[in-house]
Amino acid sequence: MKNTSGNLSVNMMAILGIAIMFISPIFPGFISVSETRISEPIPVRLATVSVVAFLAIVATTFLTLIFSLYSRRNLLSFLMGITGGLLPVAGFAVAGLSAGRLAEATGPFARVSPSSGLWLAVLAGYVIVFAAMRTLEDNKIMRGLLVLVPVVAITALLLSGLLADLSIMKEFANRRERFFSEFARHMMICAGAVGFGAIIGIPLGVFSNRSARVEKPVFAFVNFIQTVPGVALFGLLVAPLAYLSRAFPVLRQLGIGGIGWAPAMIALVLYSLLPITRNTYASLKAIPADTVEAGVGMGMSKRQVLFRIEIPISLPIVLAGVRTAAIQAVGNTAMAAIIGAGGLGVFIFQGLGQAAMDLVLLGAIPVVLLALFVDGLIQLLIGIVTPRGVLEKTDDKT
């Protein structure tokens, strides 16, 4: 794909994303309006909504195209990813700003929703960001920012009230309190799962590295856990925990039972173990014995060996495992709503039950944003703590 003559190069994946991005504003429906919550939605073109916005989006897409032609240079590739990632955010802003006007013109119960064109822009943005990340393989800081910038922008937009007239935000407004409490719960379950996963998984990795007798059963166990589907693991834990909580009332008082947060937390901790244990193990294997001996031989103390050699080499790899575990936990926590653990999954399952798409999105969109946010943030962190010399080794070995 890389063109050795001159700076121009064709990044096929970016071109694909940009092509989709060009289609999105001319698509028959950028947003849609329906007279009531259940009536047939009528598609509206972007140019109909606002000519200025249409021109601005097309022009920015052109700019992205130009950046993409120079995507062998890190900075321009980064800029391509940033404009590509912000374009759908701009699309939402336009939709939100015009929603009030459109709804008024349609009727008192009118609902305005994003439509195929806008969703295409989201897809395109995703592809472009992904293409940019691929060319920035060894710059974790830029990679992290590529994800964080659009995620923070869209979150700010959602919280700003500019989108208040969009249908999904009406759903949000109706459930504001509940939304924030479930969101907080979701975060807590994830943080708990990854936190405990790290507290258990890192030592497991360390001991596995020290002795082959520990390594075999540990990896047999964590690998096995990973093969059990999420819902099944939740289910499997219900019976024994229900039994325990009946047998020991203390547990019941603590809120530990067959359903609720306890089985969810246990399952999620178990899921976090594999990536964290495996990466800790791999990170320690990545420290050459010679390197440690050289340090000792030149008169480093145990502490100096730990802080100047072992941790700098292994930390980025351990963090890569934490990243995988965290992204996974954000998604799996949504599933945990099935056994009454709460969290954003509550809206998804409620919405599915009532066939209310907006409600499903109220749960699903924040889950996606949260997963992306966690991903970007940890990548950024890895980029900051990684010494240049071990960069190429930090990629997760899934």
Place this chain on the structure above:
Amino acid sequence: MIKLEGITKRYDDRTLAVDNVSLEIPSNQLTVLIGPSGCGKTTTLKMINRIISPTSGKILIDGRDISTVDAKELRRGIGYVIQNIGLFPHMTVRENIATVPRLLKWEKSRTQLRLDQLLELVGLEPSVFSDKLPRELSGGQAQRVGVARALAADPPIVLMDEPFGAVDPLTRVKLQDEFVRIQKELSKTIVFVTHDIDEAIRLADRIGVMKDGKVLQYDSAEDILASPKNKFVHDFMGSDRALKRLSRRSVNEFMEQSKPLFVSKGWEQLKEVKESFVWAVDEEGKLIGWIHVSDFKEGKHLSEMLTELSDDEMLSAESTVKEALSRMLESGTMALPVIGKEKEFLGQISMYKIQEITRNG
């Protein structure tokens, strides 16, 4: 001086790696420990900086028992090049070399100055290599950085475990030559481990030959080559032992005086020549060829009898006797002229003389 007194090392699994070794390693000299793989060279070396502690016996440095010194302090005063180099992969060349100065809390400016000095010393251009990472270096460059790192805080003692092990033979000879130059300049007390006999002979002042944890012979390089104590040492030195000895002697030492002929002057000079031939120089004393005395005929000009010499047929005073011999065999002559930097004639070395050396030692 480093003194090993009855040092024995038995590992936890009962392997007897070093067996009652006593050595006196003189200061400011390069001592080579050599022997086949697994004979205990690395183990011996690592006991000197206390990475391994001996099962019995003691080691004294300048009369002080090292087990009474703080291990970290001891190590910071001993340069160490480990087998396989062991550069820190996450640090730049600069950071790698600055390890010990940093541990000793040197001032930034002093470290900086020293870094540039060291890189120059090992033949790496500071502006090019300072910020490179170990993985961006070739094997030979990494070895140089390893040596620079060991020399960083200017330690009086340097331990080197096969420092030039992992490079191709050509690069290795180049590194060895540079190292000889560095050692001439610095005169460190160096303990150098290798299993390459040619390397040992090229570098060593003294050689200790090890086998199965024991030191079989410990002598100056010349003495070991001239009179190996037993069959193992004899065989280890190789069947070209005589040639190896010649490789340690320079032409300089065995050059014979000989009066050259000035081609521009008259033929009367020939009367004084007792040999069958004579070296010929121009008016500035620069060597140009030789003249067969029997070719002489009255009235003939000397330049008409001159046989010119190619550069391959002249030796510099620094060449080794082994090289001289090789050149003689190549050109099929019994003697070759020795010249200085400006091609000025200095003397000659003959096959006869070389035989005398090899016979008498």
